[in-house]
Amino acid sequence: MTLQVLAQVSLKPFNSFGIDVRAQLFAEAHSDADVREALAYAAAQALPLLVIGGGSNLLLTQDVPALVLRMATQGIRVVHDDGVHVVVEAEAGEAWHPFVLWTLDHGLCGLENLSLIPGTVGAAPMQNIGAYGVEIKDVFAGLIALDRQTGELRDFSLDECRFAYRDSLFKHEVGRWLILRVRFALSRASQLKLDYGPVQQRLAAQGITDATPSDVSRAICSIRREKLPDPAELGNAGSFFKNPLVSQALADELKSQYPDLVAYPQTDGQMKLAAGWLIDKAGWKGFREGDAGVHKLQALVLVNYGTATGREIANLALRIQQDIFQRFKVELEMEPNQY
Numbered sequence: 446m447t448l449q450v451l452a453q454v455s456l457k458p459f460n461s462f463g464i465d466v467r468a469q470l471f472a473e474a475h476s477d478a479d480v481r482e483a484l485a486y487a488a489a490q491a492l493p494l495l496v497i498g499g500g501s502n503l504l505l506t507q508d509v510p511a512l513v514l515r516m517a518t519q520g521i522r523v524v525h526d527d528g529v530h531v532v533v534e535a536e537a538g539e540a541w542h543p544f545v546l547w548t549l550d551h552g553l554c555g556l557e558n559l560s561l562i563p564g565t566v567g568a569a570p571m572q573n574i575g576a577y578g579v580e581i582k583d584v585f586a587g588l589i590a591l592d593r594q595t596g597e598l599r600d601f602s603l604d605e606c607r608f609a610y611r612d613s614l615f616k617h618e619v620g621r622w623l624i625l626r627v628r629f630a631l632s633r634a635s636q637l638k639l640d641y642g643p644v645q646q647r648l649a650a651q652g653i654t655d656a657t658p659s660d661v662s663r664a665i666c667s668i669r670r671e672k673l674p675d676p677a678e679l680g681n682a683g684s685f686f687k688n689p690l691v692s693q694a695l696a697d698e699l700k701s702q703y704p705d706l707v708a709y710p711q712t713d714g715q716m717k718l719a720a721g722w723l724i725d726k727a728g729w730k731g732f733r734e735g736d737a738g739v740h741k742l743q744a745l746v747l748v749n750y751g752t753a754t755g756r757e758i759a760n761l762a763l764r765i766q767q768d769i770f771q772r773f774k775v776e777l778e779m780e781p782n783q784y
Contacts, residue, residue, distance in 0.1 A: 448472050448482040450512070459515060460500035461563060463680035464755045468495075468513035474538070475517050477591070477625060484593060487512040494593075495784065496623055498565030499540065501682055502572060504781045506755035516567050521547055524628065532586045534628045537567025541574075548631055549659050555584045555631040557662040558638055561669045563676060563683060567624040571615040572780070573608045577641045577665055582608035586628035593621055610717075611687050611780060619782075637661055643668055672743050680749030681740070685762060686720040686777040699773060720777055721745035723769050737761045759783060 454471035457463055470492065474480045487494040493511040497503060518538035525532035531553055535544050541564050545556045558579035562569075570588055573581050585608070588601050599622075607614040615622050635658055639645055647664040648656050656664075674681055696716035700706050703726065707719035724730065724744035731741040736753035738761070740746040747758055766777045 448474075448479050448486065450483075450486060454513070456500070456505060456509065456513065459497060459513075460503050460505055461676035461680065461682055462504060462749050462753075462755065462758065463676070464505045464749065464753075464758075466505045466508045466755065468509045468511065470512040471515070472512065473515045473517040475519070477518075480514070480516075480591060480623060480625065481596070483512060483514045484596075493620075498537070498568040499563055501563035501676065502568060502781050504682065504755050504758060504779075504783045506759050506783060509784060516565060518567075518625070520626075529633050531631045531633060532628050533631055534626055535566045536626050537565060537624050539566040541565055541569060545662065548629075549662055552633055553631040554633070554635050554637070554658040555579075555629065557658040558644075558665060560662040561666045566627050570606060570608075570624060570627055571613055572611055573613050575611070576669075577644055578638045580608070580610075582606070584629050584631065586630040588624055588627040590615075590622040590624045593623055598625070610690070673746060674740055674743075674748060679740075680751075680753075681746050682781045684720075684745045684780055685747040686724070686745060686765075687780055688717050688720045689723075689775050689777060690715045690717055691775060692716070695774060699775075718775060723773055723775060723777070724765060727765075727768055727772055729765055729768070732761075734761065739765075755783075 450470050450472045452470055454468045455465055456468055457465040472483055474483060484494060495509055495511040495513045497513060497515050516538040518536035520536040521539060521544065522534050523531060524534050533548060542561050544566055545560050548556050558577040559574060562574055562576060569581050582603065585603050590599055590601060592599055615624065637656060644664055647668055648660060653660050673683060693714060693716055696708050707722040709717045711717055721744045729739045730744040732739045735757060736750040737757040738748050738750060740748050747762060749758060762779060769775055769777050
């Protein structure tokens, strides 16, 4: 066996909250063969297999009685190029933001709005990551996943992934599919999506009137750095709660009480509320208890100031959820996966 398996490994370096729990066993996959070896080894040890990427969408509340497999596969390749439309395939272990920069360096448009999102390529479809008007589903060209039950490889199309807001088939069948590589449909022709006011304002402030994809990426990076703490400096998982979808009737009721309510109409008739606005309005921004808290500049971000446990952060999240429901009759859903 070429896979190196270690025992009792601290996962603190492998989750962006910086929670110090231990994996019973730990390994890194650098190839498809490593993945298959890890599956076989976990089965032989009668242990579950927990697959992680960058650990940026994970809240660890206890030691992990499993073989934790960190996807560390590397590789980016062009699989189709007709001069305008380009399909790029990246291995699951590629870090997301450096991959976005790679596409921009190669003159490709499509991923710039998703700049500076933490995590890895393989995790991106699971969550259908999105920002500033673009989601993975908008640039998705397919992916290869390993069926953990049969050992077979399957090529997933857009429809088969069942993408929805911060959701996909893979979030509901976590124990079955292991994403190995993902393809993206990009373009050499700029087709910028600049619907979000903050992006337009940032470009205008920089004196940019004819923006390139790289200009948009830099603008979004500067906005995100101002709004979101760097996990290397302050443990966090980015946006902790999804923006909730509510009925038009509830949104109207809330609007009558709170004229400054932030809400966006959806194509299905529902309204998407800004979770950060709700949490801020309830007075949680800047709250701290021990080393678990809510970021002082962004109410949507829960943070670990140093030695908070995953359980303490989870309990804080629960208190916020209960308070928001009591005040606004709105249910908040966590974004990070809790273990």
